[in-house]
Amino acid sequence: xxxxxxxxxxxxxxxxxxxxxxxxxxxxxxxxxxxxxxxxxxxxxxxxxxxxxxxxxxxxxxxxxxxxxxxxxxxxxxxxxxxxxxxxxxxxxxxxxxxxxxxxxxxxxxxxxxxxxxxxxxxxxxxxxxxxxxxxxxxxxxxxxxxxxxxxxxxxxxxxxxxxxxxxxxxxxxxxxxxxxxxxxxxxxxxxxxxxxxxxxxxxxxxxxxxxxxxxxxxxxxxxxxxxxxxxxxxxxxxxxxxxxxxxxxxxxxxxxxxxxxxxxxxxxxxxxxxxxxxxxxxxxxxxxxxxxxxxxxxxxxxxxxxxxxxxxxxxxxxxxxxxxxxxxxxxxxxxxxxxxxxxxxxxxxxxxxxxxxxxxxxxxxxxxxxxxxxxxxxxxxxxxxxxxxxxxxxxxxxxxxxxxxx
Amino acid sequence: xxxxxxxxxxxxxxxxxxxxxxxxxxxxxxxxxxxxxxxxxxxxxxxxxxxxxxxxxxxxxxxxxxxxxxxxxxxxxxxxxxxxxxxxxxxxxxxxxxxxxxxxxxxxxxxxxxxxxxxxxxxxxxxxxxxxxxxxxxxxxxxxxxxxxxxxxxxxxxxxxxxxxxxxxxxxxxxxxxxxxxxxxxxxxxxxxxxxxxxxxxxxxxxxxxxxxxxxxxxxxxxxxxxxxxxxxxxxxxxxxxxxxxxxxxxxxxxxxxxxxxxxxxxxxxxxxxxxxxxxxxxxxxxxxxxxxxxxxxxxxxxxxxxxxxxxxxxxxxxxxxxxxxxxxxxxxxxxxxxxxxxxxxxxxxxxxxxxxxxxxxxxxxxxxxxxxxxxxxxxxxxxxxxxxxxxxxxxxxxxxxxxxxx
Numbered sequence: 001x002x003x004x005x006x007x008x009x010x011x012x013x014x015x016x017x018x019x020x021x022x023x024x025x026x027x028x029x030x031x032x033x034x035x036x037x038x039x040x041x042x043x044x045x046x047x048x049x050x051x052x053x054x055x056x057x058x059x060x061x062x063x064x065x066x067x068x069x070x071x072x073x074x075x076x077x078x079x080x081x082x083x084x085x086x087x088x089x090x091x092x093x094x095x096x097x098x099x100x101x102x103x104x105x106x107x108x109x110x111x112x113x114x115x116x117x118x119x120x121x122x123x124x125x126x127x128x129x130x131x132x133x134x135x136x137x138x139x140x141x142x143x144x145x146x147x148x149x150x151x152x153x154x155x156x157x158x159x160x161x162x163x164x165x166x167x168x169x170x171x172x173x174x175x176x177x178x179x180x181x182x183x184x185x186x187x188x189x190x191x192x193x194x195x196x197x198x199x200x201x202x203x204x205x206x207x208x209x210x211x212x213x214x215x216x217x218x219x220x221x222x223x224x225x226x227x228x229x230x231x232x233x234x235x236x237x238x239x240x241x242x243x244x245x246x247x248x249x250x251x252x253x254x255x256x257x258x259x260x261x262x263x264x265x266x267x268x269x270x271x272x273x274x275x276x277x278x279x280x281x282x283x284x285x286x287x288x289x290x291x292x293x294x295x296x297x298x299x300x301x302x303x304x305x306x307x308x309x310x311x312x313x314x315x316x317x318x319x320x321x322x323x324x325x326x327x328x329x330x331x332x333x334x335x336x337x338x339x340x341x342x343x344x345x346x347x348x349x350x351x352x353x354x355x356x357x358x359x360x361x362x363x364x365x366x367x368x369x370x371x372x373x374x375x376x377x378x379x380x381x382x383x384x385x386x387x388x389x390x391x392x393x394x395x396x397x398x399x400x401x402x403x404x405x406x407x
Numbered sequence: 408x409x410x411x412x413x414x415x416x417x418x419x420x421x422x423x424x425x426x427x428x429x430x431x432x433x434x435x436x437x438x439x440x441x442x443x444x445x446x447x448x449x450x451x452x453x454x455x456x457x458x459x460x461x462x463x464x465x466x467x468x469x470x471x472x473x474x475x476x477x478x479x480x481x482x483x484x485x486x487x488x489x490x491x492x493x494x495x496x497x498x499x500x501x502x503x504x505x506x507x508x509x510x511x512x513x514x515x516x517x518x519x520x521x522x523x524x525x526x527x528x529x530x531x532x533x534x535x536x537x538x539x540x541x542x543x544x545x546x547x548x549x550x551x552x553x554x555x556x557x558x559x560x561x562x563x564x565x566x567x568x569x570x571x572x573x574x575x576x577x578x579x580x581x582x583x584x585x586x587x588x589x590x591x592x593x594x595x596x597x598x599x600x601x602x603x604x605x606x607x608x609x610x611x612x613x614x615x616x617x618x619x620x621x622x623x624x625x626x627x628x629x630x631x632x633x634x635x636x637x638x639x640x641x642x643x644x645x646x647x648x649x650x651x652x653x654x655x656x657x658x659x660x661x662x663x664x665x666x667x668x669x670x671x672x673x674x675x676x677x678x679x680x681x682x683x684x685x686x687x688x689x690x691x692x693x694x695x696x697x698x699x700x701x702x703x704x705x706x707x708x709x710x711x712x713x714x715x716x717x718x719x720x721x722x723x724x725x726x727x728x729x730x731x732x733x734x735x736x737x738x739x740x741x742x743x744x745x746x747x748x749x750x751x752x753x754x755x756x757x758x759x760x761x762x763x764x765x766x767x768x769x770x771x772x773x774x775x776x777x778x779x780x781x782x783x784x785x786x787x788x789x790x791x792x793x794x795x796x797x798x799x800x801x802x803x804x805x806x807x808x809x810x811x812x813x814x
Contacts, residue, residue, distance in 0.1 A: 041764065045771040070732060070764040078735065084761055306771075325477060328485065354491055357448065357477040364452040364713075364771055 003167065003215025004244050006031075006273050006294075010390050016265045016292030019389040022273050024090040024167040025215050026082060027057070031273065032289045032389075034280065034382040035060045035092060035297040036375055040069070041085040044302045045368045046375070048086045053338050054376035055383065059087050060297045063160050063169075064096035064152070068143055072163035080165025092297075093166040095157045095199070097173035097192075097221065098278065100139050101251050104132035134174055136191060154198040162206050162216065170247050171199035173221040178253045185225035192223045192249075193237050200241055217244035219275060222264050226256040235267035245273040248293070252279075258287050265292035280378055282311070282405055286398045289385045301378045305371030308359040311378065315405055319352060319370070320359045327352035337376035339369045410574065410622025411651050413438075413680045413701075417797050423672045423699030426796040429680050431497040431574040432622050433489060434464070438680065439696045439796075441687065441789040442467045442499060442704040443782055447476070448492040450782070451709045452775045455493045460745050461783035462790065466494050467704045470567050470576075471503035471559070475550055479570035487572025499704075500573040502564045502606070504580035504599075504628065505685065507546050508658050511539035541581055543598060561605035569613050569623065577654050578606035580628040585660045592632035599630045599656075600644050607648055624651035626682060629671050633663040642674035652680040655700070659686075665694050672699035687785055689718070689812055693805045696792045708785045712778030715766040718785065722812050726759060726777070727766045734759035744783035746776045 005023040012018060022029040036043050036056040043051045043059060051059065061081055066072060078084045081091050131142040138153035152160075157172035173192040176185055203218045220243035224230030238246060246268050248261060261276065268274055273294040279285070280298025288296060304310070308320045312332035317324075319331070330340040330349040339350050350369060358366030381401075388397040412430040419425060429436040443450050443463040450458045450466060458466065468488055473479060485491045488498050538549040545560035559567075564579035580599040583592055610625045627650035631637030645653060653675050655668060668683065675681055680701040686692070687705025695703060711717070715727045719739040724731075726738070737747040737756040746757050757776060765773030788808075795804040 040768045040770055041761075042768075042770045042772045045775070047772065047775065065768075069768055070760070074733065074760070077733070078758065078760060083755065084758070084764075086755060086757060086761075326481065326484070348490065348493060350493060351485065351491070353477065353481070353485060354448070354493075357491075361447040361449075361472075361476055363447055363449045364774065365449045365454065367771065368452070368454065368775070 003217035004273070006245070006271065008270070012290065012389055012394055013392075015290050016262070017290045017389060017394065018270075018292065018294070019386045020273070020294060022294070024058075024217070026088065026090045026167050029057045029090055029295070030383070030386060031294040032382050032386055033057055033295055034285070034379045035275075035295055036379070037297050037299045037302065038085065038087070039299070040065050041075070041081060043371075043375075045306060045364070045371045046302075050338075050368070050372055051087070051375070052089075054372050055379045056089075056375065058090040058092060060092040060094060061085075061164065061166065062096075062099075063093045063157060063164065064099045064141065066093075066164055067096070067150070067152075067160045068145055072160040076163040076165065082165065090168070091166040092168040092275075093161050093164050093170070094277070095161065095170040095172045095221070096139075096152055097157075097170070097249065098175045099141065100132050100134060100173075101175040101177060103141060103144070104130050104134065104139075134188075134191070136194070138172075139174075154195040155202040158199050158202045158206065158218075162203075162210075166216065168217045168219060168245070169203075171196045171218060171220045171243070173223055173247075173249055175249050175251055176223065176225055178226065178251050178256070180225060182227055182230075185223075185227055185230055189223045189225075189230050189234050192221065193234070196220045196238055196241055196243075200243065219243055219245040219247050219273075221247040221249040221277070222268070223249050225250055226253065226260065228259070228263055231260055231263045232267060235264045239268055243272070245275065247275045247277050249277050254284075257284060258291065261288060261291045261293060282378070282381060283402060285378070285382055286385065286402065289382065289389075290394070290398065296382065298378075301374035302371045305374040306367035308366065308370060310355075310370055311374050313401075313404055314407060319355050321356070324352040324356040327356070331355065331373050332377070335373065335377060336380070337373050339373040339376075410624040411680070413652070413678065415677070419697065419796055419801055420799075422697050423669070424697045424796060424801065425677075425699060425701070426793045427680070427701060429701070431465075431624070433495065433497045433574050436464045436497055436702070437790070437793060438701040439789050439793055440464055440702055441692070441786045442682075442702055443786070444704050444706045444709065445492065445494070446706070447472050448482070448488060450778075452713060452771070452778050453709075453782075457745075457775070457779055458494070458782070459496075461779050462786045463496075463782065465497040465499060465702075467499040467501060468492075468571065468573065469503075469506075470500045470564060470571065471506045471548065473500075473571055474503070474557070474559075474567045475552055479567040483570040483572065489572065497575070498573040499575040499682075500568050500571050500577070501684070502568065502577040502579045502628070503546075503559055504564075504577070504656065505582045506548065507539050507541055508582040508584060510548060510551070511537050511541065511546075541595075541598070543601070545579075546581075561602040562609040565606050565609045565613065565625075569610075569617075573623065575624045575626060575652070576610075578603045578625060578627045578650070580630055580654075580656055582656050582658055583630065583632055585633065585658050585663070587632060589632075589634055589637075592630075592634055592637055596630045596632075596637050596641050599628065600641070603627045603645055603648060603650075607650065626650055626652040626654050626680075628654040628656040628684070629675070630656050632657060633660065633667065635666070635670055638667055638670045639674060642671045646675055650679070652682065654682045654684050656684050661691075664691060665698065668695060668698045668700060675699075689785070689788060690809060692785070692789055693792065693809065696789070696796075697801070697805065703789065705785075708781035709778045712781040713774040715773065715777060717762075717777055718781050720808075720811055721814065726762050728763070731759040731763040734763070738762065738780050739784070742780065742784060743787070744780050746780040746783075
């Protein structure tokens with residue numbers, strides 16, 4: 001009943017990095033891979049064909065957002081996310097744990113704690129300053145849609161995710177702020193560990209109950225902030241619970257990320273896949289791949305794409321800038337995406353000038369083409385890292401790429 | 408040097424309607440045809456491939472908007488609109504005359520008139536209540552982008568359109584409000600006739616000057632509001648000037664449209680194509696085709712598509728309505744568009760429930776899919792009218808379609 005098969009094709013000499021193949025019920029993911037983010041069961045501004053055309057092998061949807069709208073049971077009644085959103089490839093769902101941070105402490109100054117849960121829990125309606133409150137039992141969210149209150153527990157998160165029907169799901173965790181102090185990080189980590197066990201138990205219970213043999217894989221999430229002792233304890237604890245793979249969570253200060261990833265991946269069992277959650281800038285992708293990360297996701301390519309910030313081999317550009325109004329060239333001459341390259345003689349690449357015009361004229365097509373380009377750029381960059389591992393040229397590739405990228 | 412070749416394949420017995428073929432330098436348009444609107448050199452929310460995939464043969468861009476941004480000379484420097492926007496098929500540009508209405512009297516109560524132009528014309532900077540003011544020489548527009556003032560004359564409109572480089576362009580005219588009285592309609596029509604001559608003269612001068620042999624066709628526009636005497640005088644006058652085809656302009660009250668189209672098309676020479684400007688609802692398309700219109704354009708399919716109002720064979724639906732949240736069916740079971748039909752086993756049709764979710768979740772993908780469906784629906788409807796003319800079944804098709812559509 002193991003839903004996933006993960007095989008390592010090649011390892012990076014003297015490093016933790018590796019190239020592998022992850023087999024899911026809906027197809028193969030060649031790792032390391034960048035996962036396209038489709039928060040609300042849609043990669044923003046793109047059709048599934050366009051997502052496929054930029055090389056995406058897997059999509060990540062968001063548990064909390066889909067629970068609120070259209071509702072997980074509704075998605076289940078449609079045969080699950082794959083059918084609902086017309087994406088036949090592998091799908092992941094995060095657990096909603098990140099929203100503890102994004103709707104909680106990232107909304108106000110700090111995640112405010114409330115009293116321990118009682119038997120018949122009644123959510124406190126006085127959420128002020130942010131939209132999430134954590135206690136030992138779970139998290140109360142105040143819906144950003146209609147202000148209604150929702151108590152999400154590890155069991156509830158797993159149940160929602162089973163209903164959504166992704167191939168890979170995540171344990172419910174508490175993603176803390178990088179500004180949280182040691183003692184809060186410790187409390188949050190202990191809670192995350194407790195929730196990991198509860199998530200796993202409920203996952204197994206649901207599989208038994210529904211006699212599922214098609215397989216859904218559950219990844220546990222390592223937390224612990226920027227603290228070495230906590231991260232190592234968390235990696236050790238989560239490793240031993242029997243998850244199918246691992247997420248590395250947390251909201252990092254940029255300078256902490258490499259050490260954290262190293263501490264964790266030196267401990268996690270190497271035969272299982274690892275996902276660095278919510279990270280996607282080129283330099284961080286190189287760091288992650290070098291240090292043994294197999295999967296990444298991030299909203300940056302599509303968010304930047306909609307805003308007009310486009311990735312190129314020479315760094316990011318703001319395509320709205322007036323200097324591009326007369327620029328006949330493609331976004332990036334070295335890019336092979338459907339926006340920069342020439343699929344046919346009839347269809348030349350889109351010029352920077354045209355894209356500049358679309359953004360300045362507030363045409364949605366700009367966001368679509370920009371997202372396609374950015375997503376291809378990042379997905380393809382990780383694919384090239386994979387190839388360079390297979391060809392023993394990773395470190396040269398990294399050095400060469402980043403030198404030009406930051407020039 | 409005739410840029411267009413128009414041949415009539417079949418006429419509707421006892422009516423003015425006909426099926427034809429219009430050959431342009433960038434390909435054939437099978438008429439009657441619905442022209443996709445791409446105001447700012449982009450069909451809103453769609454890539455050129457998607458526009459092609461819904462059956463569009465021709466796109467209409469807007470002279471005034473493109474003059475302001477990115478600028479007609481810039482488009483020219485890129486080799487014209489076809490290259491700039493990556494659309495290799497036929498392109499039309501309107502003249503900016505409609506903006507006299509939409510930015511003028513449609514903004515305030517009435518198009519205010521200013522003094523006759525002097526030799527060295529200095530625009531009056533006191534435009535209040537609307538963004539366009541008409542005089543005999545042309546129109547002063549106040550840019551909605553930056554408030555700058557622009558004096559557009561017939562010569563200027565033709566020059567801009569030559570720079571944009573469409574296959575079919577329009578004479579500069581004054582599109583009046585349906586609420587304008589007889590005497591204003593008469594004044595505006597006389598002005599439109601004067602501008603038609605000036606447009607044509609400048610068009611020929613530019614062709615001579617640039618020794619253009621690739622061909623750009625100029626359509627004259629018939630005005631005259633809802634007045635029979637004016638419409639007939641206008642059709643007669645414009646017919647005789649030597650245009651390559653005709654536009655039927657004006658901002659109609661719905662009940663006037665059929666009589667106006669009949670009055671005009673009984674007079675216009677039948678061997679030249681006729682475009683009913685800005686009209687695109689199903690019942691109006693049937694009326695126009697029956698009465699000898701060859702080309703239509705309208706923002707309705709894409710505007711409705713972005714808003715969630717979708718065309719079906721049973722009438723329009725607002726897909727955001729809660730009743731669609733659990734509807735597994737496609738938008739329209741009888742529709743063959745890429746959103747409703749099954750291009751492959753892997754890619755089932757999109758459900759109404761998924762579309763409902765996308766609109767409710769404010770996902771841009773909703774607007775893209777809705778626009779694709781609507782544009783296909785309207786383009787395909789006109790194609791079916793064409794086929795029914797060729798098969799001698801137009802009136803039965805009209806009756807049958809409208810009965811179900813309005814049921």
